[in-house]
Amino acid sequence: xxxxxxxxxxxxxxxxxxxxxxxxxxxxxxxxxxxxxxxxxxxxxxxxxxxxxxxxxxxxxxxxxxxxxxxxxxxxxxxxxxxxxxxxxxxxxxxxxxxxxxxxxxxxxxxxxxxxxxxxxxxxxxxxxxxxxxxxxxxxxxxxxxxxxxxxxxxxxxxxxxxxxxxxxxxxxxxxxxxxxxxxxxxxxxxxxxxxxxxxxxxxxxxxxxxxxxxxxxxxxxxxxxxxxxxxxxxxxxxxxxxxxxxxxxxxxxxxxxxxxxxxxxxxxxxxxxxxxxxxxxxxxxxxxxxxxxxxxxxxxxxxxxxxxxxxxxxxxxxxxxxxxxxxxxxxxxxxxxxxxxxxxxxxxxxxxxxxxxxxxxxxxxxxxxxxxxxxxxxxxxxxxxxxxxxxxxxxxxxxxxxxxxxxxxxxxxxxxxx
Ligand code: F6P
Numbered sequence: 001x002x003x004x005x006x007x008x009x010x011x012x013x014x015x016x017x018x019x020x021x022x023x024x025x026x027x028x029x030x031x032x033x034x035x036x037x038x039x040x041x042x043x044x045x046x047x048x049x050x051x052x053x054x055x056x057x058x059x060x061x062x063x064x065x066x067x068x069x070x071x072x073x074x075x076x077x078x079x080x081x082x083x084x085x086x087x088x089x090x091x092x093x094x095x096x097x098x099x100x101x102x103x104x105x106x107x108x109x110x111x112x113x114x115x116x117x118x119x120x121x122x123x124x125x126x127x128x129x130x131x132x133x134x135x136x137x138x139x140x141x142x143x144x145x146x147x148x149x150x151x152x153x154x155x156x157x158x159x160x161x162x163x164x165x166x167x168x169x170x171x172x173x174x175x176x177x178x179x180x181x182x183x184x185x186x187x188x189x190x191x192x193x194x195x196x197x198x199x200x201x202x203x204x205x206x207x208x209x210x211x212x213x214x215x216x217x218x219x220x221x222x223x224x225x226x227x228x229x230x231x232x233x234x235x236x237x238x239x240x241x242x243x244x245x246x247x248x249x250x251x252x253x254x255x256x257x258x259x260x261x262x263x264x265x266x267x268x269x270x271x272x273x274x275x276x277x278x279x280x281x282x283x284x285x286x287x288x289x290x291x292x293x294x295x296x297x298x299x300x301x302x303x304x305x306x307x308x309x310x311x312x313x314x315x316x317x318x319x320x321x322x323x324x325x326x327x328x329x330x331x332x333x334x335x336x337x338x339x340x341x342x343x344x345x346x347x348x349x350x351x352x353x354x355x356x357x358x359x360x361x362x363x364x365x366x367x368x369x370x371x372x373x374x375x376x377x378x379x380x381x382x383x384x385x386x387x388x389x390x391x392x393x394x395x396x397x398x399x400x401x402x403x404x405x406x407x408x409x410x411x412x413x414x415x416x417x418x419x
Contacts, residue, residue, distance in 0.1 A: 006036045007107040009329070011058075012043035012050065013077040013144075014084070014115035014122065016193075018158025019165075019310040020321035021144050022410070023072040024114045025079065027325025028142065029058055030068060032110070035333050041106055046082035047113070047122055051098055055106070067410055072318055073400055074409040075310040083271045085118065086125045089132070096129045103137055110138050110332035114325070116145035116156070118273050120340055120364040127338035127360065141340035141360050142328035144321070146307045148199035151366040152358045153342035157324055158307070159199060160317030160393035165309040166192060166302065167206025167394065170247060173300060174212055177243035185238045186296040187289050188245045190215070191282035193306055195251040195275065198222050198370045200306065202382040203390055204247035216244045221251035222369050223379040225260055230285070231292045233380060238293060248285060250278040250301075260284060279303075311407050315396025316351065327355040351392035 009032040013021055025042070032040045042061075044054035056079075062068060071078060089096060103111065113123050120141045127139040143150050148159035170190055177188055194200040198220025208214025216237050219225060237244045252260050259276065264284025269277040282299035290297045320343060327341045339357040346352040374386040400407030 006038065006333075007109050008039040008041060009037045009110045009112065009332075010041040010043060010050075010055065010103065010106060010108050011079075011112045011114065012046040013079050013081045014046040014113060014119035015081060015145060016116070016147075016307060017076040017081055018144055018146050018307050019075045019161040019313045020158045020317050021114055022074045022076075022078045023318045023321035024142050024144060024157055024325035024328075026062075026068050026071040027322040028112050028114070028329045029062055029325075031326040031329035031333075035329065037109070041108070042079045045080040046084060046115075046119075047086065047099065048082040048084040049080065050102060051095070053102065062410075070401060070408060070410040072322060073310055073313070073398060073407065075308040078410060083118065083273060084122075085272045086122055089125060089129055096126075099126070100129070100133070100135060100137075108137055110140070110329065112140055112142055112325075112328050112332060114142040114144050114328075116143070116147065117150055117363065117365055117367060119144075120150070120360050123340065124338065124360045124364040130337065138332040138335065138337040140328045140332040140336055140357070141363070142325055143340060143342065146200060147194045147197050149194070149197035149367045149369065150340075151363045151368050153340075153363075154345040154353065155343060155393055157317060157321035157343075160314040160320070161309070161312070162193075162200055162306050163203035163206065163390050164314045164317075164394035165306055165312045166200055166203045168312055169302065169306075170204040170215055170245070171207035171212050174207060174215070174245050177245055181242060182296050184295045185241070185293075186243050186298065187234055187238070187286070187293065188243070188298045188300060189282040189285050189289070190245065190247045191250055191299065191301045192247055193302070194221065194249050195278060196221055196367055196369060198249050198375070198382075199390075201247050201249040202370060202374075202386050205382050205387060206390065206394065215247045216241070217246045217380040218382060219246070219248045219252050219380065220370055220375055220382075221249040221253065222372070222375060224255045225252040227254070227288065229378075231288065234289055234293060238295065248281055250281050252281060310409075311400050313398050314394045315398050316393055318398045320353070324355060327357075331357045348388055348392055351395070
C-alpha cells in the first residue's frame, strides 16, 4: 500500500494556562517533526484566533534544541489561550465550515488541542463534525489544567507544578507567621484556585513535614462551607496558637450554593462558559474573622502566581507534560480522532505511570472532584490518601535557565504582537 504523504499539523492551547502547558506544546512539536510532518502551525489564542485567521508556523519560532528546552520552562500559554465555547453543530454550521475551510487551506492532517474539560468539548465537537462531513482530519486532546479535574485521567499536567508551588508557598507563609508576636493573635487566610475541585487547596497540606505543622485547617469546595463552624474553629485554634494559617478554595460555597467570594464583593464578570470570576474569598473571610475574633488578619490570594511559577516546577510534571504532548501527536498520527490522552498510574512508590487514549465524549464537560473519603470527617483537612496521591507528582526540579539573575523564557520579537 502506498503511504499517504504526511502534510501539516496544527496545535492550540486553551483554557487557564499552567507552568507545564508549553512543555506539552514542545512535545507535540518535536513528535510532529520526528514523525515526518512538514509544518506545525500554532493557533494564536486557540480556536478563537484560528477562526480569525491567526496562526503561526512554529518552526519560525522554535529554531533549536535550546528553544525546545526554553519552551518547556516557559510558563503561561506561549501561543495565547482562549475561553471560547463552540456552539452545537446544529446551531451554527457556518462556524464549523469556516474552521474546516481554514484547516483544508493549511493542509492539516492532525489537530491537537491542549486544554481542560471545556477545551475537550472543542475536540469532541470538531471530531463529530469531521465524521458528519467525511473529513479525515484527526482531532486529539492533550490534557492540561492546574485544577486536576479532568475525568478518566489519574491527574493532569500542570497540577503537579501548581501543587508544588502551593505547598512551598504555604510553608513559607507559615514560617513568616512565626516571626512577629501579636498579643491578640493573627489569622492568615490563603485563597487557592480550583472552582469546584479541591485538588489545589488540598495540596497546601504538602507544607506539613518534620519542620512545619502545615496549615491549621483546609476548606475544599467539595463540601458546603459553614460560617459558624468556621469561626468556632478559628476561635478554638487561637486559644492555643499565636498564628493560625488556614487555606480556602476560591470556590467554597455556603449551604444554599452561594460562593463565599460573592458575599464580599460585587465583581460580576462571567466568562464564555458561564463561569463567574472568583476572587476575594480570603479577603471576605478575614473581615468576618477580624470582627468576630478581634485579631490581626491577612488575606493572601495566590491567584495567577500558582499557575505561572515555572521557577518552582515539578520535574515529574514537566516531563509528563512533554510526553503527553508527544502521545497526543502520536495518537493522531496513527489515526485516532475524538480522543484525549490520559495518564494511568501504575504505582505510587516508586512512582510509575504511562499514557493511553480515551474517548473524549466521556471526558468533555465532566469534572472530577476530590473523593469524600480523602477529606476528613469534619471537612477541615485532607487525609493521608490525598497526600500519597499528590506527593509523587511534585518530585524533582527543572531548573530555570537564568539570565541576569532572572529565569529566561522563550520569546520572539514580533510574535507577541500577534497575541
Ligand atoms: O482553568 C483553571 C483556572 O486557573 C481555575 O482554577 C480558575 O478558577 C480559573 O482558571 C481562573 O480563570 P481566569 O484566569 O480566566 O480568571
